[in-house]
Amino acid sequence: MALVLAALALAGCATTTVTGGKTPAQKRAEIDRMARDTLDRLFEQNPPARTLYDKAYGWAVFDNLKLSLFLSGGGGAGVAVEKPTGRRIYMRMATAGVNIGLGGQKYQVVFLFQDRHTFENFVEIGLKAEAQANAVAGKTGVNAATGFTNGMAVYQLTEAGLMLQADISGTRYWPWDELNQHP
Template sequence: MVPLLASVPAQAKSKDEKRQEILEMKDEVLAKLYKSNPETKSMIKEAEGYAVFNSGGVNVILFSAGSGTGVAHDNKSGQNIYMKMATGGVGIGLGVKDYRTVMIFHKRSSFDNFVDKGWDFSGQADAAAKVSDEGGAASGADTVVSGVSVYQMTENGLALQATLQGTKYWKNGKLNKD
């Protein structure tokens, strides 16, 4: 006989629950960023907006791929825009990495372009070896380009890579509808 609980399908999370999870992730990531880079708190307050993403990636010899979710916050309107991201690339590397990305938009045009078009193509070189709070990560991706400051923090993983990455960010149609 099959137990009753085994036949009950897992309850899917509601839109509000998914939004809340993303906002909690955003708050946790920003707290870590402010602790390691205190100057970013005023940068974010004075910016046109910012975005925070929870991402994971795999690099297997010549190819890399990853995906994630996040939120872009418009400081002017106070609106949260829920987003998705996917990345792929070519280069030399090996590893798996769970990381968080914070983008601070200093120009209105940069924020609007990110939310409406969301495309980024860049080279990346980094090394990461981290499990929980142990280990460290070094990244060549912390940059300021076209009015955007980017901070990337490794949560867990082991990776060594030098890749040309293509990353696509787009609005999450389901989570932005009421």
Template structure:
């Protein structure tokens, strides 16, 4: 009984700690936070273009794209994550700042910091994402990276009119989980 109680407390504390990850962007003012998110977006896109040069033309031809920073922790049978990002409408140059949170079940152990790039196939898909924001899926991956050492395994998938790329920044994780991810507008940044 004590083992299960301590496990539940550890999972609860982890979930609470990760819920703070949603607002871990730098800055104290709205403008500073927006600038920090745009800097993360630009750095992530530079990394993506270096690894997959064809994606530059894909993004330029798309009606819009999104870039998110996410921290994820896997503890045996549960997975929790949180992050932030921005959607860019290519026809209006408008940015919509968003948050994300995820919870999952399945085998996993470790933690990782990764970036997600989403390329929208149509303006309708982009607008639906901004307004409704759900993305649900299974994930099986391995990541081993510490600082500039190790290897990052990036994924690519097409889901409901959205091409999704994942780049691992740091962490050590082995997981096979089914996750529910929620994206929503950051009311304090829009």
């Protein structure tokens, strides 16, 4: 239990550094800007991802900060977009686990959704990415994706560039109610 509480505390710290002290409108604008910049970087570093994006029903981008001190925890924010309607669903994410080591990593994750069903499941139910990470990756690894696996393609980018394998295991994604209530 103490491990879970410590990991959640780390996740809370990471999330507040991304969006703390801002109005909902400012948070949405910051998340939208991050998402545009991340997609631009993805298409520049992996041109085939553009073709897959063009075929996708929807997409989501998250900005994450993961910290490790024997326990790992992280958190972040993002947006999922339904392309046919332009509907935007702002979301949060958190990750927790046990890790040997000390440090931190900032990275972005891009999800591409093949169909409405996969997109809706992600935004309404959320995703507990453990077994799903392996199911999406298939045999070639997530960032090598040139097609959808189980309705999704996943890419992870760091400051150093596109990662060979995305690590989304132990991560949960869910709607951010505060940002989805528009006046």
